[in-house]
Amino acid sequence: MLAWFIKPPFNTTTAALGAVNRVRRLILPLAALLISFPVSADSHWGGYISLGTADARDNSFYDLDGSNPGLLTEVVLNGRHSLDDRLQLSGQLMYRNKGKTQEEEVRLDYAFLDYTLASSSNSEYHSFLGRFKNSIGLQGSTLDVPFSRTASILPQSIYDEISRDLYVAADGIALQSTHLFANGELEFMATLGRLDMGKQLTANLIGDYEDNLDSKDFYNLGVEYSFAGQWLVGFDHVYADIEHSASAASTYQSGNIELERNYLFLRYSAESWELNLEYLYQDATIDNLLPNNLVGLSEFITGNSFLPPAPPLPTRNDTTSDSYYVQLRYFLNEQLTLMLGYDVIYANRDDKNGREHQQQYEQLSQLSDFVAELPVIGQDFGVNPSPAYSQYQKTATLGLSWQPNQDWMLMFEYHRVKGSAVMPARINKQLETERHQHSSLLVFQASYRF
Amino acid sequence: MPQYRYCYLLIVWLSIALCFSSTSTADDVYRVIVPANLSPGEISKNRLRAIFSMRLQHWPDGQKIRVFVLPSRSELHTHFSRDVLGFFPYQLKRIWNKNTFTGIGSIPVEVIDESAMLSAVAKTPGAIGYLSFTPEQEGSDVSVVY
Numbered sequence: 122m123l124a125w126f127i128k129p130p131f132n133t134t135t136a137a138l139g140a141v142n143r144v145r146r147l148i149l150p151l152a153a154l155l156i157s158f159p160v161s162a163d164s165h166w167g168g169y170i171s172l173g174t175a176d177a178r179d180n181s182f183y184d185l186d187g188s189n190p191g192l193l194t195e196v197v198l199n200g201r202h203s204l205d206d207r208l209q210l211s212g213q214l215m216y217r218n219k220g221k222t223q224e225e226e227v228r229l230d231y232a233f234l235d236y237t238l239a240s241s242s243n244s245e246y247h248s249f250l251g252r253f254k255n256s257i258g259l260q261g262s263t264l265d266v267p268f269s270r271t272a273s274i275l276p277q278s279i280y281d282e283i284s285r286d287l288y289v290a291a292d293g294i295a296l297q298s299t300h301l302f303a304n305g306e307l308e309f310m311a312t313l314g315r316l317d318m319g320k321q322l323t324a325n326l327i328g329d330y331e332d333n334l335d336s337k338d339f340y341n342l343g344v345e346y347s348f349a350g351q352w353l354v355g356f357d358h359v360y361a362d363i364e365h366s367a368s369a370a371s372t373y374q375s376g377n378i379e380l381e382r383n384y385l386f387l388r389y390s391a392e393s394w395e396l397n398l399e400y401l402y403q404d405a406t407i408d409n410l411l412p413n414n415l416v417g418l419s420e421f422i423t424g425n426s427f428l429p430p431a432p433p434l435p436t437r438n439d440t441t442s443d444s445y446y447v448q449l450r451y452f453l454n455e456q457l458t459l460m461l462g463y464d465v466i467y468a469n470r471d472d473k474n475g476r477e478h479q480q481q482y483e484q485l486s487q488l489s490d491f492v493a494e495l496p497v498i499g500q501d502f503g504v505n506p507s508p509a510y511s512q513y514q515k516t517a518t519l520g521l522s523w524q525p526n527q528d529w530m531l532m533f534e535y536h537r538v539k540g541s542a543v544m545p546a547r548i549n550k551q552l553e554t555e556r557h558q559h560s561s562l563l564v565f566q567a568s569y570r571f
Numbered sequence: 572m573p574q575y576r577y578c579y580l581l582i583v584w585l586s587i588a589l590c591f592s593s594t595s596t597a598d599d600v601y602r603v604i605v606p607a608n609l610s611p612g613e614i615s616k617n618r619l620r621a622i623f624s625m626r627l628q629h630w631p632d633g634q635k636i637r638v639f640v641l642p643s644r645s646e647l648h649t650h651f652s653r654d655v656l657g658f659f660p661y662q663l664k665r666i667w668n669k670n671t672f673t674g675i676g677s678i679p680v681e682v683i684d685e686s687a688m689l690s691a692v693a694k695t696p697g698a699i700g701y702l703s704f705t706p707e708q709e710g711s712d713v714s715v716v717y
Contacts, residue, residue: 206635243618301617392659
C-alpha cells in the first residue's frame with residue numbers, strides 16, 4: 122500500500138540535512154529542560170490515561186485473532202512552559218501498547234521550542250524547532266488523543282496504524298502562520314526535517330525488525346481555511362524519501378521508497394451534528410525492495426534455459442492509491458455522541474478490485490510449485506497466492522461515545538470490514554492463507570484526563 | 572443503482588439540515604473585557620474568534636494574550652461561543668484539546684463564575700474575558716472592548 126506522488130519540487134541540501142541532525146541532538150535536552158521547570162503560572166502540565174479492549178474477528182488488526190480480546194493502553198504526560206511572551210517550550214511523553222502493530226513503548230512524542238517571529242492585529246508567525254507533530258488532515262496531529270479524535274479507531278484508509286511513523290511526527294524546523302480575513306482564518310504550516318521512525322515501522326512494512334529504514338528527506342506543507350467558525354477546508358502535502366537496508370536474514374532486498382501523500386479535507390460543524398470528509402491520494406515509487414523469494418524464483422528460471430521465460434520483475438514500481446472516508450457525528454445530548462462512518466482504500470487505483478494482483482500471484486505461485494517439484498534441481502521458493510481482497514479495504518463503523526464530564530470519556534465502536542489492504546506485512550506473511558475477506562472489530566475504550 | 576440511493580438520501584438530509592442550522596446573533600447581551608491599561612486595537616468578531624480559539628496569541632504590542640473562559644457547560648459560555656464567536660462549545664473544546672496535546676498554541680484559563688472572571692481579567696496583564704453585564708466604567712480596572 123506504499124505510494125502516491127509527484128516529483129519533489131526541491132531536494133534538501135547537505136547543509137539542511139546537517140541542520141536537521143543538529144536539531145535531533147537538541148530534542149532530548151529540550152525535554153529535560155522542560156521537566157526541570159517548576160509548576161507556575163507560566164507552565165502547564167497534563168495528560169491522560171486510556172484503557173481499552175479490542176475483539177477482532179477474522180482479521181489480524183492489532184494482531185488479535187479473536188481468541189483473546191486484546192488490551193489497548195495509552196498513557197500521555199505533557200508539559201508546556203513559557204520562557205517569555207514569545208518563547209515557549211513544549212513536550213509530551215507517550216506510552217502505547219496497541220497490539221503488535223505497535224510494540225509496547227515509551228516514546229518522546231514531541232519536544233520543541235515555539236518562537237513567535239511576528240504578530241499583528243490580523244496575523245501571527247511562529248517557528249518550531251525540535252520534534253513536533255505534522256500537519257496531516259483533520260485528525261493526524263491528534264490521532265492518539267481520545268478527547269480530540271472522532272473515533273476510538275480512526276478510519277484506517279487515511280490514518281492507518283501500520284505506517285503511522287511515516288506521517289505523525291518529524292524532527293526539524295517548521296514555520297506556521299495564521300492570517301485573519303473578513304470571514305475566516307487561514308493557517309499555513311511548512312516543515313522540513315526527518316521522520317521519527319521506530320523499529321516497529323520496519324516490522325509492519327517490511328516484515329522484519331532487523332532491517333533498517335532511514336528517513337532521508339521529508340517535508341510537509343499544510344494549509345487550511347476556517348470559514349465563519351463552521352466550515353473548515355484544507356490541503357496537506359507530505360513528501361518522504363526512505364532508504365531500506367536489508368539485514369542478512371531479511372526476506373526483502375535493500376531499496377528505496379519515495380512517498381507522496383496529498384490530503385484534502387472538509388468539516389462542517391452544526392449545533393447537533395458534524396460532517397467530516399477526507400480524501401487521500403498517494404503515489405509511491407519503490408526501487409528494488411523486492412521479496413527475496415520472487416527474485417530467487419526469477420533467477421532460477423532465467424538460469425535454466427529449458428524452462429519457459431520468467432515474468433519480468435520490475436526494479437521500480439510506481440503505485441498510486443486512493444482512499445477516503447465520510448463520517449457523520451450526531452450529538453444526542455451534551456454527553457452522548459453517535460457516529461456513523463464509512464471508509465475505503467484502494468491500494469492500487471489501476472487495480473481496484475485486486476483481480477490483476479490475484480492473477481499475477483496465482484501464476485507466480487503455480488510457477489513456484491512447478492519449480493519445487495522439478496526432479497533433482499527443484500527448489501521451493503514458497504511463493505503463495507495472494508487474494509484480490511488484499512488490495513482494498515472498505516469499513517463501515519458505528520460508534521457511541523459518552524462524556525459524563527470533561528475529564529472522562531467512554532467509547533464503544535463496531536467496525537465491519539471487507540478486504541484486508543491495511544494489515545501489517547509481518548502479519549500478512551504469517552496469516553496470508555488464514556485471512557478472511559469479511560471481518561469485524563469491536564472496541565471499548567475508557568479515557569481519563571488530568 | 573441501489574447502493575447510490577443511500578447517498579442521495581444523505582445529500583438530501585444534509586441539504587435540509589444545512590438550511591435549518593443557522594444560529595442566532597444576540598451579541599448585545601455580552602461584554603468582552605480586557606485590563607484597563609491594555610490597548611488591544613479594534614476588536615472585531617473575527618478577531619475574537621481567532622483569540623478565543625488561541626490562533627492569535629499576542630496583542631499587537633507583542634504582549635501574550637491570556638484568555639479566560641467560564642466552564643464549558645455554563646450557559647453564558649455556551650451562548651457567548653455560539654452567538655459571538657460563531658463556534659459551538661464542542662468546537663472550541665476540540666481546538667483547545669488539539670493545542671494541549673500537540674504543544675502548539677495555548678489553552679485558556681477556566682474561572683468559576685463572572686465575579687472571578689472580572690477579578691482575573693483586571694489583575695492579569697494581557698488578559699481577555701467576557702461577562703453578561705457591563706462593569707462599572709468609572710475607576711474600573713477593566714475596559715469593555717466589544
